[in-house]
Amino acid sequence: MAPVSDRIELLIDTFASVRSATTDICQPLEVEDYVIQTAVYMSPPRWHLGHTTWFFEMLLKSHLPGYEVYDERFLYLFNSYYDGFGKRIDRHRRGTFARPTVARVYDYRRAVDSAMSRLLQQIDSLPAADEIARTVRLGLEHEIQHQELLVYDIKHLLCDEYKPVRLHPLPAAAPIGGEVEIEGGIFRLGYDGGDFSYDNEQPAHRVFVLPFAIDRRPVTNEEFRAFVDDGGYSDYRWWLSEGWAKVRAEQWEAPLYWEQHDGLWFERGYRGLRELAANEPVTHVSFYEAAAYAKWAGKRLPTEAEWEMAACWDPIRGEKLKFPWGDEAPAEHHANLFENALWNPAPAGSFAAGESPSGCRQMIGDAWEWTMSDYAPYPGFKPQFDEYNDKWFINQKVLRGGSYATPRSHIRTTYRNFFHPDERWMVSGFRCARTIQAD
Amino acid sequence: MAPVSDRIELLIDTFASVRSATTDICQPLEVEDYVIQTAVYMSPPRWHLGHTTWFFEMLLKSHLPGYEVYDERFLYLFNSYYDGFGKRIDRHRRGTFARPTVARVYDYRRAVDSAMSRLLQQIDSLPAADEIARTVRLGLEHEIQHQELLVYDIKHLLCDEYKPVRLHPLPAAAPIGGEVEIEGGIFRLGYDGGDFSYDNEQPAHRVFVLPFAIDRRPVTNEEFRAFVDDGGYSDYRWWLSEGWAKVRAEQWEAPLYWEQHDGLWFERGYRGLRELAANEPVTHVSFYEAAAYAKWAGKRLPTEAEWEMAACWDPIRGEKLKFPWGDEAPAEHHANLFENALWNPAPAGSFAAGESPSGCRQMIGDAWEWTMSDYAPYPGFKPQFDEYNDKWFINQKVLRGGSYATPRSHIRTTYRNFFHPDERWMVSGFRCARTIQAD
Amino acid sequence: MAPVSDRIELLIDTFASVRSATTDICQPLEVEDYVIQTAVYMSPPRWHLGHTTWFFEMLLKSHLPGYEVYDERFLYLFNSYYDGFGKRIDRHRRGTFARPTVARVYDYRRAVDSAMSRLLQQIDSLPAADEIARTVRLGLEHEIQHQELLVYDIKHLLCDEYKPVRLHPLPAAAPIGGEVEIEGGIFRLGYDGGDFSYDNEQPAHRVFVLPFAIDRRPVTNEEFRAFVDDGGYSDYRWWLSEGWAKVRAEQWEAPLYWEQHDGLWFERGYRGLRELAANEPVTHVSFYEAAAYAKWAGKRLPTEAEWEMAACWDPIRGEKLKFPWGDEAPAEHHANLFENALWNPAPAGSFAAGESPSGCRQMIGDAWEWTMSDYAPYPGFKPQFDEYNDKWFINQKVLRGGSYATPRSHIRTTYRNFFHPDERWMVSGFRCARTIQAD
């Protein structure tokens, strides 16, 4: 491990860049945009700014000698769900208080950042240095996660009224299709690198995977529209029972953000209201919709082991690769990760150089992909962070990959994202799979 | 009736002053404050600004040749409940949209004001001049009503974080108490003057009132605290059944804005958090609480006929007075009406010069007073405004008088305010009455 | 007052006949029918049998020396809403417990009846004789009320599957129509006879009534169908705001029990499914529907003072009559009261001999009639029964008259029935009125 002083410098640098990335996303917002909550699953940008700061303030309270809480009320307003830190505002009421003003929350950020700077400067002299460093790292990963949520939330709040600072042209792509076959066998699932990962990715452990086929690329808008046009949303046969109840209760007729005008389908996004781009991955579908499509298509969703194998298993070398494309990502692929984002999934088939060893594309950087795997602990799981990942091990499905809203530093082939099966406000898509031989 | 040209000038002047009074109330607000909805019964200030403007825009659409709608989306966002004007946002979702910005709503106001100015200038030449003038007048009365709602809403939103532009010292008052006895008999209830009144105040008509006694002044905080201290909120015997259900469901223990700290009762208001002022009228009580107190005290609430008689019947002259104190209000009394407001009810017994002929004080300008009368049409009622007053003739109780948040031009002895019996976000108090002789 | 011994004999007789009338209604029921709750406002017959018995058991607990509670669990299961008697099952859960069996509830009735018999035999020797007699009388009136509720509940439960023991042919009626005009003036509203009445009918007191017109007979099915056919249920203009919300939420398209088959309207009732009888009073309409019809027809509902005046004021003699038709009811009219019931409203215009002095018919014995009067205490009201009538003085409207399901002994011109404005499971109809001259 590097000497502490190097680590500190890196920590301080990372801290500054992560923190400013959060506010960068907010730069185009009006004051009003910061405080509105459009739906119970959405949080106002002001709240994200406050909550990510609160996370570090909790650290300061424990470890910076003489630190005084910035404002007692913020402890109530900006705690998300940590029972260990006391009472907090109900989630659905995050948009019901007028104060603090946005300006004051920015002051709060600056004050906490400044105190964090003091803490990090003296970290060597503190007995809990390792724990602090570990918690800072967690806080930064946590903030990166919230950056992605911010993007989803802003989409729900403003959609085409939000103007990203940079908006790059979408790449062109030669259409590809079909599926690849993977032989299966014993596979080592999960993270065992030496860098940061969440506890829920560990321990890496053996699983047995039966021979399977998986789509080379995500299901596209055009493919999904065929399901819609075939009456998919009004035929109970394709749906899980609870999905069917949801479809009727919410009167779903298509993915979120799709709109029909004069018989044509459009999609609203950061680029405005555009006629449905046939060749782009379908996004903003729930697990229910993904599973219904797969059943209609005579397939199923992949398990997370299948997905991970398709993403990084190199049968020639007989090993898992760190990234689908090896240790060095092709520059072009980077284009679709958050820091330099397209703010849109790239057309299906883009990034030929980023093909996985098995021949799959776009497993990262376009849309999170639903798997059929329950979000549950791996065998031998040990919680490393209180109330962070393990209290959610129920009623959720694992998504793998990463979307165009996922910060680049947050991408790993082993990363396990999770949402309830009825959620679709995040950038969620899917690809299909099937078992070749069950026995 | 005055010549049309005079009326127009007056209309134009009144229009300007009413419209600017609305924005005056908003002057101390931060941008964030404009858009937040704290509870389902509350509307964000942005919405009030938009809605009162929408009201005039509907008039422009019908009557100003060539008028083009400012923004089609505003028709949906800023309609309140008028079925005749199409679909509208659900009431509980008035704080869930980020745009238009506050600045743009102010632009909207200016644009509509400017178009209204054009309309009013040419009103003489229009065939519908009378209808237009009548609707403008209604629109102004409507806006005045919203000014009062704005004050209530801002209190719920910000309470002591709102700083009124002017805040006058409360008057001192010699304590008065007791009740006055009124002989009753045939009384002419309702409005029959020649100025504006709502249709629900008409027609004036005869009612028979039995001899009754009524409190000289509103019930005070001190008196109400005795009810609280006596366990009033935990004894079902004082409560109407639906009131008792509300008390338990909402865990009410005292009037809204009362807080207990270290065994002492405080009240939060525009003047900050102050120890309960014993001598001020209790406010922010629901009908249920008012009725429970009255039952506990061995009395009842007055009917609206009793209240109106106590407020303006002069048994010596044998006639109703326009105001409790005659045609000219004493200057001191004016102090507590909105334009020059105390932003607080005055101590009980204030405004000796404003005593009604029967000897009652503070029937206007401190707190609305609950009556036991159902909000129902008077015999011979004819609706004059579509969907304005008559669709609400159910499940509500009449309040009489007016609070310190009631604009002065809105005060009449015959004005019928109405709220559901469980509401208490408005400045509502009460005084007790009893029947002296039932037969 | 009669000597106590006579009163006792009468009490004992009345007790026996009232109690057996309740079980008579239940005679045609299957065991299953006793225990089912079809809707939150409905109570299962088993529950009525238990609750009316519980009422007398509470009396026994207080006054019969040595009385032991029959079954402690029944105190919880069969209390309706009396906070003074402790915890009780939630109203909507009255059909969720399997035991006691129906047979055991009948045992309970017999045991309590037997103990009541012992109490009544020795009443003279008890110091609280008067209070006991008064409470027994109240208990019997209470049970009579529940007999009527039983009929409503059985209709909701079984409708045409319930076969009344006796079912008489409907009378023929010459069609009458039009309205009568009543001069108004000072009228003495409420009960001041010497027999039993509820506290809410007292004290009789003067009111002033303006000249008005009122329909000679209830609104008929044919008339109401015209409103339905005119699109009345899909036009917001006729409806109170909360009524309109109800119509849409419940998808009301016609009165309860109306059914449309092949374009024709039918009504389901104790006589089976019959094509809508044009000439019978419309029943099972809520206040909202009655008020909407009246607005559509250019009229309004009467106040309860108007209704009572139309029912019993004799302008020639200058006095109120005990019954519309004088002291002796014509035999034919009796036919439609409960003990010998038609189990249906009689055709409009029936019972010519039962015309009120003002010329109105069928004010009693066919359908309860909605008035526009709030259910509120009369001036000088004094509660005589704990938690019986006065805790309901909110959010309800007064109905006057009585339906074919009203026991004969329960009929009075001054009787004030009350329901929430959205209720329509009882036999509720209405007639229209209008103010002739408001001033």
Add this chain to the structure above:
Amino acid sequence: MAPVSDRIELLIDTFASVRSATTDICQPLEVEDYVIQTAVYMSPPRWHLGHTTWFFEMLLKSHLPGYEVYDERFLYLFNSYYDGFGKRIDRHRRGTFARPTVARVYDYRRAVDSAMSRLLQQIDSLPAADEIARTVRLGLEHEIQHQELLVYDIKHLLCDEYKPVRLHPLPAAAPIGGEVEIEGGIFRLGYDGGDFSYDNEQPAHRVFVLPFAIDRRPVTNEEFRAFVDDGGYSDYRWWLSEGWAKVRAEQWEAPLYWEQHDGLWFERGYRGLRELAANEPVTHVSFYEAAAYAKWAGKRLPTEAEWEMAACWDPIRGEKLKFPWGDEAPAEHHANLFENALWNPAPAGSFAAGESPSGCRQMIGDAWEWTMSDYAPYPGFKPQFDEYNDKWFINQKVLRGGSYATPRSHIRTTYRNFFHPDERWMVSGFRCARTIQAD
């Protein structure tokens, strides 16, 4: 495969015995008990009788020439959730209709049984013989499932007021404890025998299991009480987030049917209210409670592969056994399966002869055991029955084994039961496991 005629005879016999087993369970019921619904998850016995009959009537409609539907209304009342068979009563309203009477439902059963008998007699002559036989078999399995649900529902409805026809004394048991270690490796999960199994148990397929330890017997009441006494139900740390929300919303303090009296814990069951039997398996716990206990105890729940391996893997022979104890179950073990039931779980450690090859006891016949496995399709899954198992593949957890309420013919080591994680009205318990070595 046996000749068709043999199969038919067997089918006819099985049909008769399964159908009468259902009514046997109902024999002790009163009429009232048949029709009451105590909670939304519970169905009244009348409904079970009707629904299981409806299942066969649907078969008759399709395959018995000339069959006429018994009563059209039953198609609506007795369909459970099959969208393919049209509209149906809402689940929570199964106890809100009075008719048909119980007697008529028994008539319905007899009529359908009689028609089924006609169908089965002529099955050879029908072209769809195989499909019919397959559906009859499914219908019988379906009815067996409902027998178990009936037992759960009757417990919720009547608990100790239900008197089983036979009630055997509980066996004595030498206390055993501790865990067994299982080496893991490739294991063949699922059913591949030649007899009936559900589609969700197939196809049998290879999985890889890491070395693990599992409790020799289910967690006992005494062990679970230690968790309760340690404040387990008021410490968020042990709970999944959604479980913790449930605990607070429902105010859970212990397993269902536990009651505390004077500081002692009792359990109510078919044997009455008994002081908590320390040595019996805890039952009526939700997944949330099982998982919370396991976390508190430093363990976890087993996966279904681990559970199945512990139940039937014989490492000596290197094969799965049909039953834990081999092909022939010891007679004593049978005692606790439904047909000759104890109506209670047997004490922990009972049935030594029924030990699995790995040394675990009571994996069958006492309580269903929660696993941490999501209820999801096995790889290569093919639905064999419409809307039967596959529409439920979401938000549920697999339970393995079988309870004392599970009919003997329904027991298989591969049987996958499933419930939502908050359900606890069934006889559900658990045992703990842990991973010995993750890698």
